[in-house]
Amino acid sequence: MTAEQKKEEQPEFIQFRYPREVPYEHALGYQSKFANALKQGRIIATKCPVCGRCTIPPRIVCPFHHVKQTEWVDQGQRGRLISAFKINFPMFNSRTGELQNWENPIIAVELEGGARMDGWCAETDPSKLKTGMLLEAVWRPEEERQGRADDILHWKPVEE
Amino acid sequence: MAERIAIVGVGQTHHKSKRPDVTTAEMIAESVERCLEDAGLQMKDVDHLVGGSFEVADGYHCPDKWIIPELGAVGKAGLELQNVGTTGGVLAVASFNIAATGLFDTVLCYSWQKMDEAAGAFGRGGGGANEYWTGQFPMSPITNFARRTYAYMDRSGCTEEHIAMVRVKQDQCALKNPYAQLRLGLTVEQVMSDVLLAWPIRRLHMCPTTAGAAAFIVCPEERAKKVTDKPVWVEDWFTCHQGGALTMAEDPTSSTLRHACEVVYKRQNIKNPVKEIQAWEVYEPASPAELRWMEEVGICEDYTAWKLFEQDKVGIDKEVPFNPSGGVTATNPIGATPVVRLVEAALQVRGDAGEHQIPGKIERALATGYGGQGENVIMLLRKTL
Structure with a gap:
């Protein structure tokens, strides 16, 4: 039956609604050490013995050299801005339904230890963000930390 | 030694923001029928199908189980694949690989998305690099x-x-x-x-966000030359x-x-x-x-x-x-x-x-x-x- 024929025979098309709620629990594995360090207010990264790249989130092997990364390097509390963007509308995590932090710009930071990571910026005016500016981590109170990205509330610009 | 392969027919729907007049399978069939007509072939000539969509944005699981029957292709060899944005690309590459073995003569690749049915899922693009980490950001x-x-x-x-x-x-x-x-x-x-x-x-x-489908047929060299005088290698x-x-x-x-x-x-x-x-x-x-x-x-x-x-x-x-x-x-x-x-x-x-x-x-x-x-x-x- 073609769409045209069907249209003639059935004046009102019906759509069914299927609301679904499917909870997942994913293991963090090797990344658990990183998540536990966040709870303690520290940022650590795995380091490749071949190329020396530090990666966040950590990986058990180097994505480029297929060697085990057993060395963990403390990345310090400061870094420089690589890129930024700001969303102009509230955005929900489509897996959990929770409202995400959309009021602070989302940035990529190159840390003192060499790894790069995503975060939120304390400066909410994106025109004041400049590539290369120095930033410092501002942490959530220790009892609230869960090993999540938002354990670091935001990155605050530091005067140089 | 792999066979040289050519595309012998193509088809797509007129893409729209909403298609409440058709089911997913009916929409796919529109592109498949256009593709068969373009190649001058019938479904009985096809011996392998490869199909897929970005499943999360459709809300269906293993849709080929009910789509292949609705295409009138029961009993034929078939694969379903998905890979979010590149889904159509991996479908095409899989179809090319299958045709290049020479084990199958006429491989039909069909692909679709009906985003009017679950467009909200489009926002779920965060995983990508790392589900634990990037998934936490908007x-x-x-x-x-x-x-x-x-x-x-x-x-x-x-x-x-x-x-x-x-x-x-x-x-x-x-x-x-x-x-x-x-x-x-x-x-x-x-x-x-x-x-x-x-x-x-x-x-x-x-x-x-679009409701639409696209399909093509790919054949090994000998078969392609019989089907069309305009093969696209x-x-x-x-x-x-x-x-x-x-x-x-x-x-x-x-x-x-x-x-x-x-x-x-x-x-x-x-x-x-x-x-x-x-x-x-x-x-x-x-x-x-x-x-x-x-x-x-x-x-x-x-x-x-x-x-x-x-x-x-x-x-x-x-x-x-x-x-x-x-x-x-x-x-x-x-x-x-x-x-x-x-x-x-x-x-x-x-x-x-x-x-x-x-x-x-x-x-x-x-x-x-x-x-x-x-x-x-x-x-x-x-x-x-």
Whole structure:
């Protein structure tokens, strides 16, 4: 039956609604050490013995050299801005339904230890963000930390 | 030794924002029937099917179980695959691989997305590089391209006006393509005053949500020559995923497109892509992406593509015939989008693209699929062996 024929025979098309709620629990594995360090207010990264790249989130092997990364390097509390963007509308995590932090710009930071990571910026005016500016981590109170990205509330610009 | 393979038929639906008049299977059947008609074949001639969509955005699981019967193809060999944005690309590559074994004569690839049924799932683009980490940020295709474009503008000198010019060019192409969804007659001023989603990305810069399907048939050489006198040879193909690992940490403007093209160009001894490839259908999920992709496929030097728009050199009948169909910002049935690129590239090689046909002989055309944080699938087509 073609769409045209069907249209003639059935004046009102019906759509069914299927609301679904499917909870997942994913293991963090090797990344658990990183998540536990966040709870303690520290940022650590795995380091490749071949190329020396530090990666966040950590990986058990180097994505480029297929060697085990057993060395963990403390990345310090400061870094420089690589890129930024700001969303102009509230955005929900489509897996959990929770409202995400959309009021602070989302940035990529190159840390003192060499790894790069995503975060939120304390400066909410994106025109004041400049590539290369120095930033410092501002942490959530220790009892609230869960090993999540938002354990670091935001990155605050530091005067140089 | 692998068989040489050719595309012998293509088909797509007229893409729309909503299709409440058809089920997913009925919509796919529209593209499949057009494809069979284009090839002059019937379903009884097909001996292998490959199909898929971005499942999360559809809400269906293992849909081929009920779609293959609705296509009238029960009992035939069939695979279902999915890979979010590059789904159509991996479907095409799987179809090419199957045809190239010579074990199957006539391989039908069908792809679709019916985003009017679960468009909300489109926002779930965060996983990509790492489910635990990037999934915690409000990431989506919108924010992915906001970040890329911020860095691109920061490095290149490209302004908001230039990316608006890109969008207007895409729209002018779409106006000549009767299958395109958004055909708006835009001006640079309209684009620049549109709703801001995440600076510098405005609503008109992002690909729309689309209900649509696309299909093609690929055969080994001997069979292809019997089916059609206009076979489109598939010269080479390559997938390169892992965009998040390869590029976002190193350079937020880059994807895996450059590396994937380098592999294919080397294998086919292509030294000057802008001369040796006459048609491009490169998957640009946001209008500014087209700039960086033009650089990554080798059309111009890094961070200079915006100058080609300033000089009015990009368009169907211009120096750089990039995305003559109007591209992905006009039409985006996600799971089918790379197959739409392939279908459009094949039509260009055949000379059958109609009003958006690039003038002159098209010896080679390059189509791509893009996904997630920089994933790419390359499909290189050729007129003569």
